[in-house]
Amino acid sequence: MGEKDLATGITRSVLIEAVSGLKGDFPLPGDKSISHRSALFAAIGDGESRIANYSTARDCQSTLDCLEALGVEVKRGPDLVRVKGVGLRGLQRSEAMLDAGNSGSTIRMLSGILAGQPFVTRITGDESIQRRPMKRVIDPLRLMGAQIEARDGNFAPLEITGGGLRAIDYTPPVASAQVKSCVLLAGLFAEGTTVVREKTPTRNHTEAMLRECGADFECQSTDDGEVLAVTGGRSLRALGDYQVAGDLSSAAFFLGAALITEGSSIRLRHIGINPSRLALVEVLRQMGGDVGIADPRIAHGEPVADLTAGWSRLEGDHELSGATIANLIDEIPILAVIATQLHGTLSIREARELRVKESDRIRAIVDNLRRMGISIEEFEDGFRMSGPQQLRGGKIDSHGDHRIAMSFAVAGLIAEGETRIDGAEAASVSLPEFYGLLGSMGAGVREIG
Numbered sequence: 539m540g541e542k543d544l545a546t547g548i549t550r551s552v553l554i555e556a557v558s559g560l561k562g563d564f565p566l567p568g569d570k571s572i573s574h575r576s577a578l579f580a581a582i583g584d585g586e587s588r589i590a591n592y593s594t595a596r597d598c599q600s601t602l603d604c605l606e607a608l609g610v611e612v613k614r615g616p617d618l619v620r621v622k623g624v625g626l627r628g629l630q631r632s633e634a635m636l637d638a639g640n641s642g643s644t645i646r647m648l649s650g651i652l653a654g655q656p657f658v659t660r661i662t663g664d665e666s667i668q669r670r671p672m673k674r675v676i677d678p679l680r681l682m683g684a685q686i687e688a689r690d691g692n693f694a695p696l697e698i699t700g701g702g703l704r705a706i707d708y709t710p711p712v713a714s715a716q717v718k719s720c721v722l723l724a725g726l727f728a729e730g731t732t733v734v735r736e737k738t739p740t741r742n743h744t745e746a747m748l749r750e751c752g753a754d755f756e757c758q759s760t761d762d763g764e765v766l767a768v769t770g771g772r773s774l775r776a777l778g779d780y781q782v783a784g785d786l787s788s789a790a791f792f793l794g795a796a797l798i799t800e801g802s803s804i805r806l807r808h809i810g811i812n813p814s815r816l817a818l819v820e821v822l823r824q825m826g827g828d829v830g831i832a833d834p835r836i837a838h839g840e841p842v843a844d845l846t847a848g849w850s851r852l853e854g855d856h857e858l859s860g861a862t863i864a865n866l867i868d869e870i871p872i873l874a875v876i877a878t879q880l881h882g883t884l885s886i887r888e889a890r891e892l893r894v895k896e897s898d899r900i901r902a903i904v905d906n907l908r909r910m911g912i913s914i915e916e917f918e919d920g921f922r923m924s925g926p927q928q929l930r931g932g933k934i935d936s937h938g939d940h941r942i943a944m945s946f947a948v949a950g951l952i953a954e955g956e957t958r959i960d961g962a963e964a965a966s967v968s969l970p971e972f973y974g975l976l977g978s979m980g981a982g983v984r985e986i987g
């Protein structure tokens with residue numbers, strides 16, 4: 539399967555055939571969330587950072603593109619991304635509008651840095667980005683003193699006039715690591731100590747990186763959640779030689795494939811297992827899934843391990859809501875596919891955020907599962923289904939969403955008849971190697987142009 543073709547956007551559809559006995563033992567490209575942050579912190583640090591296993595995701599290239607437009611020297615090699623940090627005050631104004639592509643992390647987190655710059659920046663992204671809410675970062679940045687213009691007050695393109703920020707004490711109204719990170723990044727440029735109070739914990743890679751770079755940063759766990767405090771003005775050290783842990787959210791598709799495809803067993807090497815991302819593994823284990831964590835270790839303040847998985851009988855009734863949802867928000871599409879094989883019920887509630895991801899993911903999951911013959915109930919904030927149910931091959935619409943494309947390619951592995959994924963090239967937004975790796979495990983994956 540020509541994964542390169544997908545990376546260049548030439549391929550539009552792939553056909554997936556049912557298989558059994560998937561086998562694989564491989565590492566995965568670096569975690570998307572950590573890669574974005576490594577590039578952002580490297581750019582505003584003092585000195586050079588050499589980042590190994592930087593994500594191959596198109597999203598993470600968008601972050602590098604934006605940083606280059608802001609005058610940061612970036613060298614992209616096959617094994618290493620080198621970023622020459624310009625320090626807290628060294629970014630330069632870009633005449634051109636910055637393009638975040640499909641990446642919510644890029645536009646939202648970079649906005650925090652842009653709010654700290656004494657110049658005007660315009661930033662936008664693709665069609666999906668222009669539909670996603672930005673008010674959640676505009677509000678706190680305005681409170682800090684930035685001027686921000688947005689279409690209808692909520693949507694990209696954004697025009698950010700930064701500089702002269704003051705610290706705030708902020709409780710984000712949505713559980714969002716992007717919002718939390720945006721405010722903390724802006725806090726690095728603000729006068730005083732910026733506090734973010736997080737009621738529902740979200741992924742904490744920004745916090746790990748603040749420590750890694752020697753920021754003036756403190757984190758306290760209270761009965762009411764996490765209290766994060768960053769004091770502005772202290773320069774950051776470069777990351778030096780930094781290796782990004784493999785992407786757990788990408789690993790989820792292969793774990794899912796192994797769990798539901800008879801006779802499978804796989805090992806994924808050096809994958810990030812940060813507890814703020816591990817709920818999927820915990821839920822799969824509660825279902826009776828044979829998912830192993832081997833050789834756990836810490837690298838650059840981030841826990842990593844090898845992950846193993848094998849075909850399993852999945853059981854029980856599982857209702858997921860609240861803090862669990864924030865922890866596995868990106869894995870819900872593949873969890874829905876896995877749950878078609880559950881001897882029991884999966885209910886997802888309080889997951890409204892899914893409606894404002896790269897696509898309306900509740901709609902995309904329900905629509906595509908129904909196309910494959912699955913009976914599923916849709917709620918405003920989630921869905922419910924009982925299984926096991928037989929998946930039937932069909933025509934899947936990726937909705938231009940990478941995680942939908944990859945989840946339904948996995949569904950195709952156990953469907954009766956062929957499954958056609960239209961808009962399959964979306965996978966390259968987070969994992970351009972996806973179809974190639976699936977093929978290498980023994981799956982029948984065919985490109986049909």
Ligand code: S3P
Pocket residue numbers: 570571572643713714715716717719740741867868891
């Ligand atoms: C991300 C946070 C999550 C997640 C996204 C990546 C991050 O979004 O869905 O894929 O890197 O901080 P929200 O913070 O908006 O929930």
